[in-house]
Amino acid sequence: MSYDFISLTADPEKLGSALAESDIVTVAMVLVQLTEDLSLLDEIAGYIKGPWDYSVKMPAATQEEIRARLIETVRAYAEEGRDLPPPPDDATLQRMMSVAVGEPVSDDYAAMMREELALHDADPKGVSWHRDPPQERLDTFHVVIVGAGMSGLLSAIKLQQAGIPFTVIEKNDAVGGTWYENRYPGCGVDTPNHFYSYSFEPSHEWTEFYSKRDELHQYFENCADKYDLRRDIRFETEVVSLRYDEASASWDVSISGKDGAEETLRANAVITAVGQLNRPKLPDIPGLDTFKGGAFHTARWDESADLAGKRVAMIGTGASGMQTGPAIAGEVGRFTIFQRSPHWVISNPNYHRFVSPGKKWILEHLPYYARWYRFQLFWGFSDGIHGALQLDLDWPHPERALNATNDRFRANMVRHMERELDGDPELMAKVVPDYPPYGKRMLVDNHWFPMLKRDNVDLITDTIDHIEANAIVMADGTRHEVDVIILATGFHANRMLWPMEIIGRDGENLSDIWGEDDPKAYLGITVPKFPNLFILYGPNTNLGHGGSAMFHGECQVRYTMKCLRDLIEGDYRTMEVRKEVHDAFNERCDAAHEKMVWAHAGVDNWYKNGKGRVFANSPWRLVDYWAMTEAPDPDDYIVR
Numbered sequence: 001m002s003y004d005f006i007s008l009t010a011d012p013e014k015l016g017s018a019l020a021e022s023d024i025v026t027v028a029m030v031l032v033q034l035t036e037d038l039s040l041l042d043e044i045a046g047y048i049k050g051p052w053d054y055s056v057k058m059p060a061a062t063q064e065e066i067r068a069r070l071i072e073t074v075r076a077y078a079e080e081g082r083d084l085p086p087p088p089d090d091a092t093l094q095r096m097m098s099v100a101v102g103e104p105v106s107d108d109y110a111a112m113m114r115e116e117l118a119l120h121d122a123d124p125k126g127v128s129w130h131r132d133p134p135q136e137r138l139d140t141f142h143v144v145i146v147g148a149g150m151s152g153l154l155s156a157i158k159l160q161q162a163g164i165p166f167t168v169i170e171k172n173d174a175v176g177g178t179w180y181e182n183r184y185p186g187c188g189v190d191t192p193n194h195f196y197s198y199s200f201e202p203s204h205e206w207t208e209f210y211s212k213r214d215e216l217h218q219y220f221e222n223c224a225d226k227y228d229l230r231r232d233i234r235f236e237t238e239v240v241s242l243r244y245d246e247a248s249a250s251w252d253v254s255i256s257g258k259d260g261a262e263e264t265l266r267a268n269a270v271i272t273a274v275g276q277l278n279r280p281k282l283p284d285i286p287g288l289d290t291f292k293g294g295a296f297h298t299a300r301w302d303e304s305a306d307l308a309g310k311r312v313a314m315i316g317t318g319a320s321g322m323q324t325g326p327a328i329a330g331e332v333g334r335f336t337i338f339q340r341s342p343h344w345v346i347s348n349p350n351y352h353r354f355v356s357p358g359k360k361w362i363l364e365h366l367p368y369y370a371r372w373y374r375f376q377l378f379w380g381f382s383d384g385i386h387g388a389l390q391l392d393l394d395w396p397h398p399e400r401a402l403n404a405t406n407d408r409f410r411a412n413m414v415r416h417m418e419r420e421l422d423g424d425p426e427l428m429a430k431v432v433p434d435y436p437p438y439g440k441r442m443l444v445d446n447h448w449f450p451m452l453k454r455d456n457v458d459l460i461t462d463t464i465d466h467i468e469a470n471a472i473v474m475a476d477g478t479r480h481e482v483d484v485i486i487l488a489t490g491f492h493a494n495r496m497l498w499p500m501e502i503i504g505r506d507g508e509n510l511s512d513i514w515g516e517d518d519p520k521a522y523l524g525i526t527v528p529k530f531p532n533l534f535i536l537y538g539p540n541t542n543l544g545h546g547g548s549a550m551f552h553g554e555c556q557v558r559y560t561m562k563c564l565r566d567l568i569e570g571d572y573r574t575m576e577v578r579k580e581v582h583d584a585f586n587e588r589c590d591a592a593h594e595k596m597v598w599a600h601a602g603v604d605n606w607y608k609n610g611k612g613r614v615f616a617n618s619p620w621r622l623v624d625y626w627a628m629t630e631a632p633d634p635d636d637y638i639v640r
């Protein structure tokens, strides 16, 4: 495979300075791959103690030597006009991965990582036909995608590449889903951006390691442009119901346009891509509707609201509150934060850092660098943490942590809070959770603790009783008079796919099967009695231990695409998951959750339903889910 080493080496000064701004371990992996000289791995392994680049304690001279050898190597490639070397074998890959993250990576990662690293393939998760389907079969097959957010756009791109006709129905007037809707001050991602992007559409231009909402939204706009998706998207149109028609083996999709005009589309298959977190949940606090000032949810930010100098209340201290609070505390008059229960907060040195020009340049120009960097992020932010979320029955302090590693996380986070709050006993008593780390969604510290120390900020942890025209009133009668209330109170995650009405075979209503809060699906994607319906980011697919929703989305879309390929190539009309397969999967899922932190008795979170069953999160490591969704097993489905 050829690569443009001439451009890479054209400006030696630029290459040298860009390398100096890059991560040395990542550069070392590139060097190993280009030289195929594994001895470097032994030289550097002892210096790498974990998956974080800032933990590397490699002597400066060794770092210099790695950079110099890299420059020499790429020059030789350029001068000799050499092609890239063949990909490493699995054993070498595993060894490289383990050194890159400073801890053993088991061999079950080799296949997944070969794909994720995409060492030689621009789109390894792409799905190709076994044989080209007849054009008339494609012309008469139509897919409706509900939603043009991250998963919906991904599905559209993959259907377009396969030549399968589709229409996307989007309730908003633009693409981007959650990154379009959420505009609260400070809104941004807390998954590393170089991992939070489609694997086949990396961006080397992220301004920050954790970008803000506008840049994320623009990424999706750019994808829609690049793949010319808008002509197949019907904006400001909402799906009201999906109704399966047995006779035609297709779905009737009732949609409602912005002028209220109703229409029914016919679809051979439907992909729902509506997310788990897109229907804001208002708190059930008596009197909220009598409040005379402005009250709005973080995901429905009132951009006309002027908070300067006002008495502002914020109810809720989850991921949205964590970002909103510090972004507005300096501007408002008095800021009163109502916290029902504290979250664990992790500190991340990269969270507020900008990506240097040199690093952007290297990401774009040095072969393999972006892929190895992505892998390091993958490991550090996902499966590397999974073990720490499992209950160790021999661990003596189950009330505060699940196991020794989980307890170490706890101690580190408490130390961070103490440092940030100068050990203030009153605040410490309010902010340290009494449940194990990861029990609720982990938060990344967005200067939260210095905000709490501000003179104009109060953290209230008593119970709210009711709201009046101009005040929030506590159970003990204390009144907090406020002008504006920000509701950072989360989403109706439990009411998955709501408010769409979804009627499957034999008139079965999905909301009757799932009830108020007990959604279940096979692999989170398919449900018995609902043929050719594919759910993205469905039940038990939220990632609570880390990872990237983009990665999971790609697994689900690849699986869905392979289902559609099997349907079309086999000339079948429908495929429906077998009930026993679906039920057995959910039993395995529930059993796996029993030992995990989210099911812990002392934890309240949005992952569990009223009966304590974890319906939102996946209990699996990413590598397990990747393997489960690699391709559909024909035995799991009834095809007709």
Ligand code: NAP
Binding pocket: 188, 189, 190, 191, 277, 283, 284, 285, 298, 315, 316, 317, 318, 319, 320, 321, 323, 338, 339, 340, 341, 342, 441, 464, 488, 489, 490, 491, 604, 606
């Ligand atoms: P959330 O995590 O569900 O937090 C809601 C907050 O409101 C909690 O503090 C909750 O308290 C409180 N609350 C809810 N009802 C209340 C009531 N009646 N009275 C008092 N307090 C009440 O919601 P979120 O912060 O919007 O985040 C939801 C999810 O969206 C996150 O977990 C994450 O997956 C995603 N998200 C991601 C990012 C990011 O990438 N940076 C940013 C925002 C959101 P309790 O904890 O006591 O229930």
